[in-house]
Amino acid sequence: MFSAIYIEQALQAHPRVREICQRYPQVPVITCSHYGEVFNRKAQNFRLQKQAPALILAQKQGEMVLPAPAGYGFEQGSGFYFSHMLNCLYDCRYCFLQGMYRSAHYVLFVNYEDFREQLLAHFQSQQSASVYYSGYDCDSLAFEPVSRFCDYFLPLFAEHPQATLELRSKSTQVRKLLEYEPLDNCIVAMSLASEASAARWEAKVPALGKRLDALQRLQQAGWKVALRFEPVIAGDRIIEEYQQLFRTVFEKLDVDALHSVSLGEFRMPSGFYKQIVRLYPDEALFAKPVQTEQGMTALAGGGETLIRELESRLHDFIQPHQYYRCA
Amino acid sequence: MNNMSKTVTGKTRLNLVVAHMLEARSLIDALALQATESRPYKLFSNEQGLNLIVCGNGKLAAASATAWLAGRQHPQPAPAWLNIGICGHGAAALGSGLLVNKISDASSGASFYPSPWSGDQPSTALITVDQPERDYPEACAYDMEAAAFWPLASKLSGIDLVHCFKIVSDNPEHGLEKFAEAQVAALFDQQLPAILKLIEQLQNRASEQQQLHAAPEACEQVLDRLHFTVNQRLQLLDLGRRFKALDKLPLLSRYCDQFNGGAGQLLSELRGELDGKS
Ligand code: SF4
Numbered sequence: 001m002f003s004a005i006y007i008e009q010a011l012q013a014h015p016r017v018r019e020i021c022q023r024y025p026q027v028p029v030i031t032c033s034h035y036g037e038v039f040n041r042k043a044q045n046f047r048l049q050k051q052a053p054a055l056i057l058a059q060k061q062g063e064m065v066l067p068a069p070a071g072y073g074f075e076q077g078s079g080f081y082f083s084h085m086l087n088c089l090y091d092c093r094y095c096f097l098q099g100m101y102r103s104a105h106y107v108l109f110v111n112y113e114d115f116r117e118q119l120l121a122h123f124q125s126q127q128s129a130s131v132y133y134s135g136y137d138c139d140s141l142a143f144e145p146v147s148r149f150c151d152y153f154l155p156l157f158a159e160h161p162q163a164t165l166e167l168r169s170k171s172t173q174v175r176k177l178l179e180y181e182p183l184d185n186c187i188v189a190m191s192l193a194s195e196a197s198a199a200r201w202e203a204k205v206p207a208l209g210k211r212l213d214a215l216q217r218l219q220q221a222g223w224k225v226a227l228r229f230e231p232v233i234a235g236d237r238i239i240e241e242y243q244q245l246f247r248t249v250f251e252k253l254d255v256d257a258l259h260s261v262s263l264g265e266f267r268m269p270s271g272f273y274k275q276i277v278r279l280y281p282d283e284a285l286f287a288k289p290v291q292t293e294q295g296m297t298a299l300a301g302g303g304e305t306l307i308r309e310l311e312s313r314l315h316d317f318i319q320p321h322q323y324y325r326c327a
Numbered sequence: 328m329n330n331m332s333k334t335v336t337g338k339t340r341l342n343l344v345v346a347h348m349l350e351a352r353s354l355i356d357a358l359a360l361q362a363t364e365s366r367p368y369k370l371f372s373n374e375q376g377l378n379l380i381v382c383g384n385g386k387l388a389a390a391s392a393t394a395w396l397a398g399r400q401h402p403q404p405a406p407a408w409l410n411i412g413i414c415g416h417g418a419a420a421l422g423s424g425l426l427v428n429k430i431s432d433a434s435s436g437a438s439f440y441p442s443p444w445s446g447d448q449p450s451t452a453l454i455t456v457d458q459p460e461r462d463y464p465e466a467c468a469y470d471m472e473a474a475a476f477w478p479l480a481s482k483l484s485g486i487d488l489v490h491c492f493k494i495v496s497d498n499p500e501h502g503l504e505k506f507a508e509a510q511v512a513a514l515f516d517q518q519l520p521a522i523l524k525l526i527e528q529l530q531n532r533a534s535e536q537q538q539l540h541a542a543p544e545a546c547e548q549v550l551d552r553l554h555f556t557v558n559q560r561l562q563l564l565d566l567g568r569r570f571k572a573l574d575k576l577p578l579l580s581r582y583c584d585q586f587n588g589g590a591g592q593l594l595s596e597l598r599g600e601l602d603g604k605s
Binding site (some may be wrong): 002003004006031032033037038040043044045048049051052054059131235277281282283286287289300 | 344380387428429438440445449450452482485486487488492532536539540568569570572573574585601602603
């Protein structure tokens with residue numbers, strides 16, 4: 001599963017580190033002083049590393065709970081995110097992480113107790129209910145068998161109903177969630193793309209049918225489920241493809257029970273986009289015409305008209321109050 | 328080698344840096360390398376892009392030879408580098424072939440991390456020392472070159488295409504005093520299959536990177552024919568990349584082959600083709 005496990009020296013005796021290493025006795029263990037020595041180096045090739053990623057077990061320092069980017073989530077304004085992990089098991093060609101990080105290795109911050117402390121302080125400092133996103137720098141659930149994230153963080157949020165947790169994922173790893181009583185303040189948000197887009201650009205991501213099965217099981221168990229139709233990548237048959245996707249999805253799930261549904265276009269900071277083009281010069285997606293505005297790059301041919309058209313199709317299936325648009 | 332590597336490895340460079348002629352001998356034979364230079368370093372090469380330099384013992388020698396070799400080669404986007412040699416080891420069996428996953432410089436305390444390898448080749452941490460290590464205080468490898476070779480070569484080529492492979496020649500049970508130079512050839516012969524496999528994989532990786540970034544032929548030709556400013560050249564190469572990614576190379580050739588206008592006009596026509604505007 002991993003080509004190596006890097007461990008920050010200070011963490012060698014950490015119980016979470018020992019437990020993970022015991023599960024992978026064949027994987028070489030390499031010590032380092034600080035994860036940045038491996039992860040943040042210049043002249044790394046994300047694409048090559050993705051062929052044999054390593055796991056880096058590290059300690060997160062400094063601010064751990066940060067304001068979510070504008071328009072990231074449904075709360076429209078007072079959302080926060082925390083990242084117990086950097087990078088993802090999957091290999092979506094459009095993923096902005098490829099442009100954001102120099103390395104494709106997975107970083108898992110094992111000092112959950114420090115996250116807990118900062119989250120608790122944050123909960124207390126908030127005047128009103130707030131939303132905490134997990135899954136901005138990674139896929140929240142895909143790594144669950146290694147990270148045991150749910151075991152630690154679900155009970156924390158269960159004790160603090162004023163704080164909502166969104167787990168954003170493309171994974172079918174819901175077994176752990178199903179072992180728990182559903183939490184009213186936890187939302188499992190599944191990112192979905194049309195089957196054509198997924199086949200083309202979402203390497204290693206579980207098939208749509210399997211993900212819908214997982215969502216259905218969650219709904220049946222009483223968990224709140226949300227849908228994130230993103231990133232929409234403009235193409236010749238995009239409307240038909242999404243129309244088909246909407247039909248498939250809404251036939252399978254309990255639409256009234258959906259917490260929220262959103263649409264978001266393919267766009268990312270221009271610096272990330274340029275970096276990704278350098279990594280994948282052979283990818284047709286990055287040869288399409290683009291437009292850059294205010295430091296963000298998006299495909300030409302998408303934009304407001306396309307999103308409005310898709311919104312109108314989407315509203316054939318859901319109630320207006322369930323919808324928001326990703327910025 | 329697979330078909331793809333046959334078509335591209337002819338030009339893809341892999342530089343082998345070896346401390347001693349005794350270590351080089353088996354590789355020179357196995358890879359059919361021919362002597363191309365004798366001073367200041369012994370250098371051997373073949374048609375497949377492989378070069379082997381005999382650097383001598385120690386960090387200074389390794390760094391100087393690496394820099395010298397890089398300096399005399401035409402720049403290439405992603406040449407691969409491999410340091411091969413014998414080492415002492417605090418725990419591994421004699422004759423073990425090990426990729427290096429961490430290099431520590433005993434004198435400076437600096438550490439370097441070659442990227443983990445995807446294959447099943449076992450790996451080890453390594454300490455580069457200034458004098459041969461006779462006590463093997465840690466369960467890792469000991470050599471005298473890697474801490475100078477790796478950081479330099481990885482600056483020249485990128486971190487993921489630079490590796491070190493070591494063969495254990497002495498350990499606590501068979502200390503340096505029992506080691507005879509005559510054993511080197513046997514140690515290398517025993518590890519040759521692993522070394523050749525590593526060379527092939529590394530060279531394939533390098534050639535894939537090289538192919539990815541190679542400019543389309545049509546761009547190269549038109550760059551020779553017309554005058555482009557530096558900025559226009561970059562624009563042309565980016566447009567060429569897009570034609571290639573969209574599988575439109577024949578169309579690119581049609582635009583470029585007969586074109587006799589100015590560079591700006593060509594760029595505008597190519598952009599018009601891809602973006603639907605000129
Ligand atoms: S699932 Fe999300 S985080 Fe993972 S590669 Fe795909 S886009 Fe990136």
